[in-house]
Amino acid sequence: MPTLLQLTSLRPEIQSVLDSQFTVHHYAKLPDAAAWVTAHGAEVDAVATGGGNGIPTALMVALPNLKIVAINGVGFDKVDLEAARAQGVRVTNTPDVLTDDVADLAVGLTIGIMRRLHHAHRFVTAGHWPTKDWGLARKVSGKRFGILGMGRIGQAVARRLSGFDGTISYTDVAAKDVPYHFVPDLVQLAAGSDVLVVCAAASTATRAIVNGPVLDALGPEGALVNIARGSIVDEVALVAALQSGALGAAALDVFVDEPNVPAALLGMENVLLTPHIASATTETRRAMGMLMLDNLSSFFAGRPLPTPVV
The missing domain is CATH 3.40.50.720 (NAD(P)-binding Rossmann-like Domain)
Structure with a gap:
């Protein structure tokens, strides 16, 4: 053998x-x-x-x-x-065999971070419901969704997000034959998005491509969702943007140095973290x-x- x-x-x-x-x-x-x-x-x-x-x-x-x-x-x-x-x-x-699961998690993380489900869970389990006001979250329907990478997974994410009656735009190395708006520049895409979902493949060309200018363009009301690879996001810039309020929120399934997650992310209420589980069914x-x-x-x-x- x-x-x-x-x-x-x-x-x-x-x-x-x-x-x-x-x-x-x-x-x-x-x-x-x-x-x-x-x-x-x-x-x-x-x-x-x-x-x-x-x-x-x-x-x-x-x-x-x-x-x-x-x-x-x-x-x-x-x-x-x-x-x-x-x-x-x-x-x-x-x-292909994992496309559906990864796309499902991308949508789940989008809903989770916008509706603050992780915070709501802790609010209930900590016994705060009878005595405190939980507050409000953000609506998901009708939002402007941006997708970085319109490959198999990006297209599957877009199909799912189309059910939320918002707009869907994307960037890639070139326009694809898909019914979504192509934006050639990532900063421009981020500026026109409420939620930016990272679906690109990791490569030297995409390393830290989601950087400070992209996060600033996404803005204090924007949310970043990453189900691709941690290396695509500049983690130092991400932590700084979340700490300063330049970026509103982030939902992350992947990190640069897995399983090590930047300590600064662990205590943030505006961050939803999962342990690289996109295909874990x-x-x-x-x-x-x-x-x-x-x-x-x-x-x-x-x-x-x-x-x-x-």
């Missing part, structure tokens, strides 16, 4: 299939991973990893006979694709795992890869 180095956790039913088809070594469980790679790196044929894990380039190079990196996730920003091409390593991911994680397995089995059977990246 091919030898596989596993860099992520998987659902039991997916793990069972993987164990039946490969000789699996769990990187995190190796007593001395560096020593193991030095001794056995040449034996590794495949790597199974997650979008948030990827594979360090140094580790990929230390596996000279590596043939495929199968990502259990849609993001591939943590894999050096040029290094993979140079080494002749195929890379696959699991797009039973149905979707099963589908992602099955597609990852399909990519692996197809490769070693000599069939075309279902969802290749490179």
Whole structure:
């Protein structure tokens, strides 16, 4: 059987299939991973990893006979694709199967931050309802929604938000064939939005693209929602904007240095935080795992890869 180095956790039913088809070594469980790679790196044929894990380039190079990196996730920003091409390593991911869940969470976070659901929950559980006035939140319907990135997930978010009877605008590298208003400049998009939803893919081009000027343009009544990648938002600028009131609110599922969240965000009432759970449903994680397995089995059977990246 091919030898596989596993860099992520998987659902039991997916793990069972993987164990039946490969000789699996769990990187995190190796007593001395560096020593193991030095001794056995040449034996590794495949790597199974997650979008948030990827594979360090140094580790990929230390596996000279590596043939495929199968990502259990849609993001591939943590894999050096040029290094993979140079080494002749195929890379696959699991797009589409998680689109609905990610889009659902984007809308959920939008409603949550606008209606202050996290604050309302704490208000009730702290026993304040009988004696205090909770206050008011912001309406969601009729708002101006801006979307950064009109790919699969961006389009799914837009379809869902269209039910709120507001306006939907977007920016991307170019206009798409979609029934929404294209704005070529991100600052301009933010200035015309009440809620800006980040759906772009992480890359060198999008690193910290949501910066101070964008947040200032979104303004003290605006809300930022990020279900894409933490690296797309300048976290230092975000914290400063929230602290100063230059930005009204933020709902975040992703962060630059996960699982480490900037301490300043933790105590803010105008911030809603979730632990990178956009695809975290039973149905979707099963589908992602099955597609990852399909990519692996197809490769070693000599069939075309279902969802290749490179």
